[in-house]
Amino acid sequence: MDSNSNLHFKMMAFGFKFRDFFSPRKNILKDVGIKPGYHLLDYGCGPGSYILPAADLVGKSGKIYALDIHPLAAQSVQKISSKNRLTNVKTITSDCKTGLPDSSVDVVLLYDTFHALSDPNCVLKELHRVLKPGGILSFSDHHMNEDEIVSKITGSGFFKLSKKGEKVYNFQKK
Numbered sequence: 659m660d661s662n663s664n665l666h667f668k669m670m671a672f673g674f675k676f677r678d679f680f681s682p683r684k685n686i687l688k689d690v691g692i693k694p695g696y697h698l699l700d701y702g703c704g705p706g707s708y709i710l711p712a713a714d715l716v717g718k719s720g721k722i723y724a725l726d727i728h729p730l731a732a733q734s735v736q737k738i739s740s741k742n743r744l745t746n747v748k749t750i751t752s753d754c755k756t757g758l759p760d761s762s763v764d765v766v767l768l769y770d771t772f773h774a775l776s777d778p779n780c781v782l783k784e785l786h787r788v789l790k791p792g793g794i795l796s797f798s799d800h801h802m803n804e805d806e807i808v809s810k811i812t813g814s815g816f817f818k819l820s821k822k823g824e825k826v827y828n829f830q831k832k
């Protein structure tokens with residue numbers, strides 16, 4: 659990644675501090691249905707705004723995979739994990755493939771990332787592969803309207819809409 663992209667990432671992280679202060683991420687996750695012991699993949703985790711609230715929900719017996727294309731994301735998530743003594747968070751730097759086993763994940767968070775994907779079909783196929791049967795793809799993207807969201811995600815043939823929350827859409831693996 660070049661210095662421009664590092665600057666862009668750092669500016670995004672700075673902006674998220676304000677977003678997360680005024681709209682705490684734990685409120686976004688309350689509708690998702692995350693339970694203790696769950697394995698959760700935060701796809702396009704960015705600086706890691708969802709890591710602490712997700713870690714609270716999955717507890718010590720759960721596991722969090724934080725994936726982003728940008729190496730600064732892994733650095734930021736590792737910093738959060740060590741500061742908060744989280745031992746169940748693993749970072750992955752990738753633009754699509756997760757390296758996780760088939761049917762191993764209960765919930766995927768795909769928040770404000772879909773619009774930025776260069777190969778969305780690759781990502782949806784990969785998320786479908788790693789989710790357990792009936793697993794949840796929790797989705798938001800403020801760059802897209804509801805019709806676009808539902809048609810793009812269900813149109814892939816991999817997911818059906820299971821719940822429309824206040825802030826996020828839950829899709830279930832077909």
Ligand SMILES: C[S@@+](CC[C@H](N)C(=O)[O-])C[C@H]1O[C@@H](n2cnc3c(N)ncnc32)[C@H](O)[C@@H]1O
Nearest residue numbers: 702703704707726727728752753769770771774
């Ligand atoms: C707007 S940020 C959202 C971060 C986080 N999900 C949130 O809502 O706080 C979008 C993130 O998607 C990442 N991203 C873009 N394309 C990606 C890809 N193909 N695979 C993984 N991450 C990607 C970017 O690096 C960026 O960190």
